[in-house]
Amino acid sequence: AQKITQTQPGMFVQEKEAVTLDCTYDTSDPSYGLFWYKQPSSGEMIFLIYQGSYDQQNATEGRYSLNFQKARKSANLVISASQLGDSAMYFCAGGDTSYGKLTFGQGTILTVHP
Amino acid sequence: GAVVSQHPSRVICKSGTSVKIECRSLDFQATTMFWYRQFPKKSLMLMATSNEGSKATYEQGVEKDKFLINHASLTLSTLTVTSAHPEDSSFYICSAPTANTEAFFGQGTRLTVV
Numbered sequence: 089a090q091k092i093t094q095t096q097p098g099m100f101v102q103e104k105e106a107v108t109l110d111c112t113y114d115t116s117d118p119s120y121g122l123f124w125y126k127q128p129s130s131g132e133m134i135f136l137i138y139q140g141s142y143d144q145q146n147a148t149e150g151r152y153s154l155n156f157q158k159a160r161k162s163a164n165l166v167i168s169a170s171q172l173g174d175s176a177m178y179f180c181a182g183g184d185t186s187y188g189k190l191t192f193g194q195g196t197i198l199t200v201h202p
Numbered sequence: 203g204a205v206v207s208q209h210p211s212r213v214i215c216k217s218g219t220s221v222k223i224e225c226r227s228l229d230f231q232a233t234t235m236f237w238y239r240q241f242p243k244k245s246l247m248l249m250a251t252s253n254e255g256s257k258a259t260y261e262q263g264v265e266k267d268k269f270l271i272n273h274a275s276l277t278l279s280t281l282t283v284t285s286a287h288p289e290d291s292s293f294y295i296c297s298a299p300t301a302n303t304e305a306f307f308g309q310g311t312r313l314t315v316v
Contacts, residue, residue, distance in 0.1 A: 188299020
């Protein structure tokens with residue numbers, strides 16, 4: 089079983105600046121995946137980025153990058169050039185890569201100021 | 203990309219009645235789907251794993267008789283909240299894993315029991 093921890097209940101960032109959302113994980117599975125999802129006030133879960141435990145390089149998707157530090161068991165999300173539309177709840181999640189069953193962190197509410 | 207459709211998006215029902223929520227994978231087959239529950243500004247908590255053609259697997263503490271899950275086909279899973287009470291009011295969301303390990307989420311259902 090996985091445990092995902094997000095220690096930042098809320099974060100604030102100025103528009104156009106970068107922000108890092110923290111996530112640590114704990115698992116005994118040798119193979120796992122780490123995900124970040126964005127949840128706006130509408131409730132939908134928007135997939136942002138994925139990192140596999142065996143991936144050599146940090147994942148990158150547009151303005152999103154994942155700072156994966158396996159030894160520290162951390163998978164922080166970096167959002168560059170923040171936009172007002174980035175204001176939302178962000179969830180880190182982990183799971184068995186072959187099954188899709190996810191364990192979610194507590195979430196971080198990101199507010200982007202103009 | 204893969205699409206998961208969930209209906210209804212919002213429902214208000216009277217206490218004591220039952221409500222059915224549908225989760226459909228539109229362009230792929232899903233032998234497994236997951237149902238989550240989310241309270242306001244909280245994390246997603248896995249309720250159960252829906253298995254096509256067999257019984258659902260419920261997480262500890264989830265009442266099987268209260269939350270009936272049926273996975274009758276490779277593209278449809280339903281969650282029925284039976285004899286709903288105000289404490290069942292919540293946001294319910296389904297997901298389905300794909301061959302690419304990513305889990306796609308439905309739009310979610312906001313249930314209010316009055």
